[in-house]
Amino acid sequence: MAELLAPLLMIVPWVVAVLTAVVLMVWVERRMSALIQDRRGPNRLGPLGLFQAIADAAKFIFKESLTPAGADRPLYLLAPLLALLPALTTFVVIPFGPAIEVSERTLRMLVVDTDTGVMLFLALASLGVYSLVMAGYSSNNKYSLLGSLRAAAQMISYELALTLSVVAVLLPATSLNLAAVVDYQVSKQWLGFLPGWNVFPQALGFLVFLVASFAETNRLPFDLPEAESELVAGYHTEYSAMRFALFFMGEYMAMTTLSALGVTLYFGGWTLPGVDLAAVAATVAGWCGAPQLFGLPLASWLGPLFGFGVLMAKVALWLLFFVWVRWTFPRFRYDQLMRLGWKVLLPLALVNLVAIAMLTVGGVL
Amino acid sequence: MEIAVFILFALVAVISAIAVITHPNPVYSTLSLIVTLFATAVLFVLLGAPFLAALQILLYAGAILVLFLFVIMLLNLRRQRSTSPRGRGQVTVAALGAVLFFGTLAASLLATGRPEPGALAPVSLHQLSRALFSHYLLPFQIIGLLLLVAVIAATVLARRAPAPEEER
Amino acid sequence: MTVPVAWYLVLAALLFAIGAFGALFRRNGITVFLSIELMLNAANLTLVAYSREIAELSARITGQMVVFFALAVAAAEAAVGLALFIAIFRQRETIDLNRLNLMRW
Numbered sequence: 083m084a085e086l087l088a089p090l091l092m093i094v095p096w097v098v099a100v101l102t103a104v105v106l107m108v109w110v111e112r113r114m115s116a117l118i119q120d121r122r123g124p125n126r127l128g129p130l131g132l133f134q135a136i137a138d139a140a141k142f143i144f145k146e147s148l149t150p151a152g153a154d155r156p157l158y159l160l161a162p163l164l165a166l167l168p169a170l171t172t173f174v175v176i177p178f179g180p181a182i183e184v185s186e187r188t189l190r191m192l193v194v195d196t197d198t199g200v201m202l203f204l205a206l207a208s209l210g211v212y213s214l215v216m217a218g219y220s221s222n223n224k225y226s227l228l229g230s231l232r233a234a235a236q237m238i239s240y241e242l243a244l245t246l247s248v249v250a251v252l253l254p255a256t257s258l259n260l261a262a263v264v265d266y267q268v269s270k271q272w273l274g275f276l277p278g279w280n281v282f283p284q285a286l287g288f289l290v291f292l293v294a295s296f297a298e299t300n301r302l303p304f305d306l307p308e309a310e311s312e313l314v315a316g317y318h319t320e321y322s323a324m325r326f327a328l329f330f331m332g333e334y335m336a337m338t339t340l341s342a343l344g345v346t347l348y349f350g351g352w353t354l355p356g357v358d359l360a361a362v363a364a365t366v367a368g369w370c371g372a373p374q375l376f377g378l379p380l381a382s383w384l385g386p387l388f389g390f391g392v393l394m395a396k397v398a399l400w401l402l403f404f405v406w407v408r409w410t411f412p413r414f415r416y417d418q419l420m421r422l423g424w425k426v427l428l429p430l431a432l433v434n435l436v437a438i439a440m441l442t443v444g445g446v447l
Numbered sequence: 448m449e450i451a452v453f454i455l456f457a458l459v460a461v462i463s464a465i466a467v468i469t470h471p472n473p474v475y476s477t478l479s480l481i482v483t484l485f486a487t488a489v490l491f492v493l494l495g496a497p498f499l500a501a502l503q504i505l506l507y508a509g510a511i512l513v514l515f516l517f518v519i520m521l522l523n524l525r526r527q528r529s530t531s532p533r534g535r536g537q538v539t540v541a542a543l544g545a546v547l548f549f550g551t552l553a554a555s556l557l558a559t560g561r562p563e564p565g566a567l568a569p570v571s572l573h574q575l576s577r578a579l580f581s582h583y584l585l586p587f588q589i590i591g592l593l594l595l596v597a598v599i600a601a602t603v604l605a606r607r608a609p610a611p612e613e614e615r
Numbered sequence: 616m617t618v619p620v621a622w623y624l625v626l627a628a629l630l631f632a633i634g635a636f637g638a639l640f641r642r643n644g645i646t647v648f649l650s651i652e653l654m655l656n657a658a659n660l661t662l663v664a665y666s667r668e669i670a671e672l673s674a675r676i677t678g679q680m681v682v683f684f685a686l687a688v689a690a691a692e693a694a695v696g697l698a699l700f701i702a703i704f705r706q707r708e709t710i711d712l713n714r715l716n717l718m719r720w
Contacts, residue, residue, distance in 0.1 A: 157474075197572040201501040208509025212481070215516050219474060227520060234517045238510055258572065453618045457626045464630050464653055468637025473645040480649050483630070487660055490626075493618065494667045499682050503659075506686050511652075511693045518697045519645060522704050541639035549632035556624040556661075570666075570675050578676045579683070586680075590687045597691035604698035607705070 088184065089174075092193045095390050096173045103338040103401070104331045108135040111405050118409040145323035150222055153320065157220035162325040164213035165332030171206045172339045175199050177261040178352045179389025180360035182382040190261050191352075191386045199259035200252065203343060204245055207298070210336060211237045214300075214307060214317045217329070221320035229316025232416065233300065233307035239423040240297035240304075246431035247287040247294065250438040251280050251347045254447040260343075264351040270447075277355030281348040283447055287434040288348045290427050295340050297423065299333060301404060303411040306419060341400040342393065349396055352389035359388045453493060460486035477515045481508045495569030623664035631657035644703075644710035648696055652689065659685055 109124070109132060116123025124131040149158060179191035194202065211234055218230020252258055255266040263280075270278030281288045297304040308316030318329045345351060353359065363384035367373075373380050414422070441447045459482060466479035484507045491500035579587055634657060637650030659682045666678020700710050707715065 154474075157478075196497060198497045198501045201498065201505065205501045205504035205509060208505055211509070211513055212478075212516075215513065215520070216478070219516070219520055231517065231520055234513050234520075238513055241509070450618055453622065457622075460626065461629060461633070464633045467653055468633060468641060468646065468650055473643055473649075476646050476649050480653060483653065484656060487630075487656055490623065490660060491663055494623065494663045496663050496666070496679055496682075499659075499663060499679055499686075502683065502686055506690060507652075507656075511690055514693055514697055515645065515649070518700060522701070522710070538640045541636055544639065545632045545636035548635055549628055552628040552631065553625050556628060557621055570672070570679060574672070574676060575679060575683075578673075578680060583680050583684075586684060590684055593691050594687065597694045601694040601698035604695065605701045 088189055089193045092178075092191065092386075093174075095178070095387075096193070097170070099390070099394055100169065100173065100335050100338050103397075104334045105135045105139075107334045107337070107401060107405075108138055110402070111408075114402070114405045115409045118406070139327070142324050142327040147323040147325055148320070150320045152222040154220035154222070157216045158320075159325075161213050161217035161220060162321065162328035162332075164216065165210070165329050166335065167213070168207045168210040169332050169335030169339055172203045173342060175203045175260055176339075176342050176346050176351075176393075177264055178393050179386030180358075180363070181261075182378070182385060184378065184382075191389060192261055195259070195261065197258060199257070199261075200248060200263075200343075201258055203260075204241075204248070207336075207340070208237075208241060210298075210332075213329075213332065217321065218317040221317070223320050225313045225315075225319045226317050229307045229313045229319070233317060236297055236300075236304065236306060236419060236423070239420060240294040240427070243290050243423065243427035243431045244294035244298060246428070246435055247284075247291040248343075248347060250284060250287045250431075250435045253435075253438050254442045260346050260351070263347060264353060267350045268353050277350060279348060279350045279355075283441070284348065284434065284438060286430060287438065290431045290434065291344060291347070293422075293427060295344060296404070296407065297419070299337050299340060299404075301333075301337070302408040303414050304419060305413060306416055311413075337401060337404055338397060341397045341404070345393060345396040345400055351396075352393040354392055359392070360385045363388055449493060453490065456486040456489045459483075460490070473519050474516065477512055477519065481512050484508050484512075497569075498572055498575060620664050620668045624661060627657045627660040627664065629657075630654075630660065642712050644700055644712055644715075647712065648693075648700075652693070655685065655689055 112134065113123045113131065115121075124134040127133040127137055149155065174193035175196075177190060177192040181188050181190045183189070196202070214233040214237075215230045218226040218228075218233070221227075251263060255263045257263070267278045267280060272278060272282045276282050296302075300307050306316075307313075308318065313319070318326055321329060360381070364381045366384055367379065367381040370380060375383055438447065463479040463482035463486070467476045467483065470476045470479065484503060488500040488503045491497070491503060631654050634650045634653035637653065638647050641647050641650065662678050662682050662685075666675045666682075669675050669678070703715065704710055709715070
């Protein structure tokens, strides 16, 4: 029973967090772009304009959903739903808290605790491209088709660099399971004072991962699939109302899960350097008299909760960086994008991989 | 439980496989093949090979079939459907051949006596990777070479004919 | 209750036969190519199914390894095959196999 119930319970915070992230990011994006461009941004609805996202949602719901003439109807309707699929599945392999004891078994805090680990993340994330390709193909619109062609080429190209930089992280951790990657970072300390985060020894790989993750989520400076000055709105030109909103949500959710992966790989995931969250949870539970909750001590509930909070705080910082970059850099040209992906990032990722492999074998890492 | 999952995904695999070969639009054929591959990946998990399942989705669905869709859209093959009539006779013969082939294959597969599988622990990722980088090191290197050759070949083949007006 | 290996084998045979049928009767080059991929996938399923059945560890690893290599070969094959289709399409503006009836052009 616990085997079935535990993963279901662990999904809850993820779904809540990912959906909240969408709502918040809509507001953050608009406010921050205004800040960067010296405008005010949405500030009328609620404190600091915080309820703007609700107004946006209401508008999306009540607008008419158009289907263009000559559209390939089944695919046209399926594409926006598929946009949510990778975003709502990939988080299952990301750990978010200290392991707890349940009926004398150690339960690690990740929904799917397998050998395959991060491979599953990459596999499910790679399915995201289908939503864009289907949308572009089925819309019966030249701009959409061009946008989805660009998306397909771009995502395949940058997936290589992304995967290679991930592999380099897995080498010293000797496991594909992200919980092991976090454990590895906890066990290390660099130069005596830096936390054991992978970002320090693998700065190069981190850079490749960061750039590739911008390309994978189609964010500026790599938003060529939807470049509005060239392609109207790219693959979602013909989408309106809720169907457009689904693409929009898919993009922000994919950003959130990819950021969570990045934080787990390079910034210690749910851990804080020098702080034992399990001990903190035990102390806090002690203040409350250490009651039992649904057959588990309170500390077992608080630990994962604190871990999740730490993880989400790091993800929030990463997301702010996403927004900051978007409103700072101009868009690449398509040939520049391809050149960067194949001739710069891929070789860099390979160099990083070989270097990390040698350092690992040499016992440095 | 396991049998229910098997039957469900076996049905999905077969139905979408039939859609692959019968649908007139190559885009739908490709998407159906993705469904088949996904169902097969689930069966891989049932068979205790989760690594191969993830690899199948990552490599096949995530990369190879995107290439197919890319080419179909690039060449705009939607207009190309049913350009030539296919002979009735040929379809009949092909169907007959396929049925016969399936019969022979199934009969011979079932006829071979095999021991019943015991409760075996699934092959772990560690064991797989150890084998890959020790016993199978040479094939692994050759595969790398093969992929390099394929990259070069594809680039050369897909390049525009040596026309000076569009030098890249 | 585990599923008997024979069921997997019959399923694989069925998928293979469907793929073979498609490769024989379709005229669209891409669809024929997809049918071939389907046959390859069916063969992989057989290998994984057998690999579960054998008690010897090295043999079971071999079964999964062969599938691993088959996937890599499929990637190479798809890249070259699709490049061929693009090259043919540039010359003939069709990839209908009935119309590709010249030995040279």
